[in-house]
Amino acid sequence: xxxLVESGGGLVQTGGSLRLSCTGSGRTFSRSAMAWFxxxxxxxxxxxxxxxxxxxxTLYTDSVKGRFTIxxxxxxxxxxxxxxxxxxEDTAVYxxxxxxxxxxxxxxSRAYDxxxxxxxxxxxx
Numbered sequence: 001x002x003x004l005v006e007s008g009g010g011l012v013q014t015g016g017s018l019r020l021s022c023t024g025s026g027r028t029f030s031r032s033a034m035a036w037f038x039x040x041x042x043x044x045x046x047x048x049x050x051x052x053x054x055x056x057x058t059l060y061t062d063s064v065k066g067r068f069t070i071x072x073x074x075x076x077x078x079x080x081x082x083x084x085x086x087x088x089e090d091t092a093v094y095x096x097x098x099x100x101x102x103x104x105x106x107x108x109s110r111a112y113d114x115x116x117x118x119x120x121x122x123x124x125x
Contacts, residue, residue, distance in 0.1 A: 002026035002114055004096050009119030012086055016123070020081040022096030022116055029098045030074040033105040035059075035112060036081045038092035038121075045095070049081060050105035059105050063089070086123045093118040 008020040020036070035050035049070040050059040058070055069082040079096055097112035099105070106112070 004098060004114050004116035006094065006096050006116040006119040009094060009121045011122045011124065013124050014087060016086050017082070017084045018086065018121060020083065020094055020096075020119060020121070022079045022081075024077040024098065024114075028074075029077055029079075029114075031103065033099040033103050033111075034070070034072060034079040035097045035099070035105060036070060036079075036094055037097060037109060038090075038094045039118075040089075040092040043092075045109055047107040047109070048094070050107070051079065052105050053103040057104070059107060061107075083121070086121075088123045088125045091121060091123050093120050 003025045004022055006022045012018055031053045033053050036048040037045050038048050039045040047061050051070045067085045072079045095118045096116045098114040099112045102111040
């Protein structure tokens, strides 16, 4: 069974940092594009960041540029999202995703084949 499991979420004050992890099992994701999405209460799921299969290129939504960094450890089949200078508007459930076909990554959720269950990030003001 293929699974993605996120961890690292929690409660943090404005300006603080968190590092989310997403570990895959059941198959290797070393040649997959990986991404993070988030969904705030009452809002649609939105793209946050993506990493190409080669880890050479990244995509970020404008609101997190300069604050968030996506990276991976292929040996551990794990992708990370380092989040710095957190703001209350970053509060959401964060999901990782893997794309088999769109190896250069995509901002579109429909491009991703596997999803984790999500981890809650809450930023207090």
